[in-house]
Amino acid sequence: MKKLKFHYNMTIEFTSPISNHNFKLKCLPKSGSRQTVSELNFEITPNVKLSDGTDGFGNLTRYGNISEEHTLFGVNVEGVCEVNGGFYDEDVNPSMLGLFKVQTPLTKSGEALTEFGNRLSLPEGDNLTKSRYIMHEVYKHFEYVPKATGIATSAEESFALGKGVCQDYSQSMLSICRSMGIPCRYVTGLLMGEGETHAWAEIYSNGKWYGLDPTNDVEVSENHIVISTGRDSADCSINRGIFRGNGTQSQKIYVKVEEVHDTNSNAG
Amino acid sequence: MEDMYKLLEYTDSVNELLARYGVKFGIYKNNTFKEQLFPFDSIPRIIKADEFAVLEKGLKQRVVALNLFLKDIYSKKSIVKDGIVPEDFIFASSGYMPQMEGAFPVNDIYSHISGIDLVQSKDGKWYILEDNLRVPSGASYPMMARDLCRRSAPDVFANTSIEDNRNYADLLRRTMDNVNVGGHTVILTPGRYNAAYFEHSYLAERTGAHLVTNNALKVEDDKLYYLDASGKKERVGAVYRRISDEYLDPINFNSESLIGIPHLFDVFKKGNVAIINAPGNGVADDKGIYYFVPKMIKYYLGEDPILNNAPTYLPFYEDDMKYVLDNFDKLVLKDVAEAGGYGVVFGSKLSGTEKEDFINLLKSEPRRFIGQEVIDFKDLEILDDGNIVPRKADLRAFVLMADEPLVWRSGLTRYSRNPDSFIVNSSQGGGFKDTWVLSR
Numbered sequence: 129m130k131k132l133k134f135h136y137n138m139t140i141e142f143t144s145p146i147s148n149h150n151f152k153l154k155c156l157p158k159s160g161s162r163q164t165v166s167e168l169n170f171e172i173t174p175n176v177k178l179s180d181g182t183d184g185f186g187n188l189t190r191y192g193n194i195s196e197e198h199t200l201f202g203v204n205v206e207g208v209c210e211v212n213g214g215f216y217d218e219d220v221n222p223s224m225l226g227l228f229k230v231q232t233p234l235t236k237s238g239e240a241l242t243e244f245g246n247r248l249s250l251p252e253g254d255n256l257t258k259s260r261y262i263m264h265e266v267y268k269h270f271e272y273v274p275k276a277t278g279i280a281t282s283a284e285e286s287f288a289l290g291k292g293v294c295q296d297y298s299q300s301m302l303s304i305c306r307s308m309g310i311p312c313r314y315v316t317g318l319l320m321g322e323g324e325t326h327a328w329a330e331i332y333s334n335g336k337w338y339g340l341d342p343t344n345d346v347e348v349s350e351n352h353i354v355i356s357t358g359r360d361s362a363d364c365s366i367n368r369g370i371f372r373g374n375g376t377q378s379q380k381i382y383v384k385v386e387e388v389h390d391t392n393s394n395a396g
Numbered sequence: 397m398e399d400m401y402k403l404l405e406y407t408d409s410v411n412e413l414l415a416r417y418g419v420k421f422g423i424y425k426n427n428t429f430k431e432q433l434f435p436f437d438s439i440p441r442i443i444k445a446d447e448f449a450v451l452e453k454g455l456k457q458r459v460v461a462l463n464l465f466l467k468d469i470y471s472k473k474s475i476v477k478d479g480i481v482p483e484d485f486i487f488a489s490s491g492y493m494p495q496m497e498g499a500f501p502v503n504d505i506y507s508h509i510s511g512i513d514l515v516q517s518k519d520g521k522w523y524i525l526e527d528n529l530r531v532p533s534g535a536s537y538p539m540m541a542r543d544l545c546r547r548s549a550p551d552v553f554a555n556t557s558i559e560d561n562r563n564y565a566d567l568l569r570r571t572m573d574n575v576n577v578g579g580h581t582v583i584l585t586p587g588r589y590n591a592a593y594f595e596h597s598y599l600a601e602r603t604g605a606h607l608v609t610n611n612a613l614k615v616e617d618d619k620l621y622y623l624d625a626s627g628k629k630e631r632v633g634a635v636y637r638r639i640s641d642e643y644l645d646p647i648n649f650n651s652e653s654l655i656g657i658p659h660l661f662d663v664f665k666k667g668n669v670a671i672i673n674a675p676g677n678g679v680a681d682d683k684g685i686y687y688f689v690p691k692m693i694k695y696y697l698g699e700d701p702i703l704n705n706a707p708t709y710l711p712f713y714e715d716d717m718k719y720v721l722d723n724f725d726k727l728v729l730k731d732v733a734e735a736g737g738y739g740v741v742f743g744s745k746l747s748g749t750e751k752e753d754f755i756n757l758l759k760s761e762p763r764r765f766i767g768q769e770v771i772d773f774k775d776l777e778i779l780d781d782g783n784i785v786p787r788k789a790d791l792r793a794f795v796l797m798a799d800e801p802l803v804w805r806s807g808l809t810r811y812s813r814n815p816d817s818f819i820v821n822s823s824q825g826g827g828f829k830d831t832w833v834l835s836r
Contacts, residue, residue, distance in 0.1 A: 151647070
């Protein structure tokens with residue numbers, strides 16, 4: 129078990145004022161058998177009254193409306209999360225797993241992914257063994273290049289390009305796993321260190337979910353905090369909003385995760 | 397019953413009035429949207445009291461089971477777990493909405509208004525052709541036509557014992573009130589340029605609900621409010637929405653929607669407003685799931701289905717695939733993702749290469765199609781250019797889930813104008829008739 133202190137900050141600046149801004153955030157890690165959120169501070173700019181809810185996947189949502197004109201929208205989340213490890217049991221209805229076997233428009237394979245999948249010689253074994261192999265192959269295929277792809281880029285598009293970021297690695301891996309009949313889902317989360325939000329895949333094997341991080345070719349460990357899970361990146365958008373106004377927007381994201389050591393424990 | 401032919405002389409005048417009231421519908425043809433009149437044929441379809449009593453029982457049974465199925469699919473999924481419906485037919489269905497997981501509509505009612513399409517074969521047996529559980533339209537046409545016919549020829553109705561169909565508004569009101577969580581009831585329309593605007597305004601007027609577009613509704617603090625002309629806001633307890641799921645709420649569904657209400661779905665999920673019909677019902681009314689409805693009735697109610705499906709084969713199952721390939725020429729093949737009479741192929745009408753191409757497609761995407769025996773529909777008489785001629789027709793029955801299931805004792809009878817066509821969908825240029833259910 130590791131105790132992680134996390135900080136997520138997002139600011140969006142608009143070149144001209146916007147109003148009637150409706151938004152829905154999925155930026156709060158939830159507690160469960162994998163991790164426990166023990167401290168949480170949340171701030172929003174401009175400060176408005178918000179509602180809390182959950183989505184169809186059980187992710188925490190926070191949403192509201194800013195009717196006044198504003199040129200800056202900011203979200204700041206700080207807290208502490210105790211992470212038990214990379215794989216976990218979850219009270220998952222086995223009949224729900226079918227949802228994670230179906231391709232979505234973002235994971236649907238085209239020529240590049242299909243051909244790649246056909247060439248793979250999967251090892252014998254359980255879903256985890258096969259998925260580890262797929263992860264490694266996806267990792268080798270991609271070159272990590274920021275800005276080569278966008279949030280709407282599909283797995284097939286990025287895979288054909290051979291370039292991308294964590295979203296592209298993860299969705300390509302999901303696409304291949306699903307074509308092999310392995311139930312798997314997309315994860316948005318935070319990774320130890322400083323930078324941006326991260327994404328990886330979770331695959332279902334022997335009654336448990338296992339996190340596999342194809343961008344780093346590693347199994348997910350106590351260094352990852354899960355924020356949300358879904359079929360693809362669209363299910364896990366951190367911020368979804370609509371507003372009235374023209375002009376352009378620029379978004380900045382800052383993430384920091386570090387381990388905290390309780391001064392009183394581990395005395396021996 | 398010979399009296400009904402007296403209505404023939406009013407065919408033109410009733411059609412003129414319908415046109416003046418704006419009774420129209422819109423269709424997509426070659427990718428362009430066209431509005432057209434929905435021609436009314438004055439010879440009614442007549443269903444005897446005892447015959448309709450059986451239909452009524454069977455329709456209630458079917459819609460009760462479909463509602464239980466929707467509840468099950470969006471919660472426990474027992475019917476999948478127990479192997480009755482394969483998961484492929486749930487999660488790959490475009491009508492399945494994961495947003496509905498963990499959402500619980502008031503009183504567990506998902507399909508408040510169901511339009512069930514039936515046909516009668518030449519031997520008099522009724523078959524269910526399709527369930528419509530999203531926003532089935534069409535009840536206003538026979539209501540309106542009945543009204544105009546009664547005014548034109550009151551004596552015809554004085555001499556005949558017919559169930560009055562003008563009570564549809566009362567049934568609808570009862571259905572909406574049953575799930576209203578407190579506040580106004582509104583009918584949400586995309587606006588006056590929508591082809592079904594006539595029906596929206598007509599039903600609002602008849603039920604006393606407010607007819608609104610999204611501009612008159614606003615979400616605040618997880619509640620839905622109606623803003624009247626003076627800007628005063630009042631709670632809304634039920635929304636009978638006449639816009640499709642994807643456009644309901646740009647925050648939770650299609651963000652491009654300009655006709656929806658941001659956060660409406662969040663209010664619904666908190667239990668602070670009823671949405672009629674609930675989102676996500678498409679998972680229960682596609683042509684693939686249709687095959688399983690008789691099994692659902694057995695599974696949830698422990699009863700034998702009172703009304704039968706048209707004999708249907710699912711190429712997804714090997715035995716059925718074999719049957720479909722062996723009997724290709726006598727079957728009709730339907731694409732499960734299509735509606736409105738599109739994606740329907742008669743095996744016998746395909747040329748050699750078309751048939752080959754289709755079979756290849758079928759083999760590569762077996763889940764996408766169903767095969768059905770062609771039912772020899774009973775013809776109904778219609779007036780065509782001054783002559784009475786036989787044409788194929790179906791019946792859309794309306795089943796409403798209020799404090800108890802209710803079947804409207806009438807329905808929309810649609811007929812094909814083309815003598816060779818079995819497709820009676822209004823999108824394909826047919827007309828409609830009133831449906832008389834005899835009261836004794």
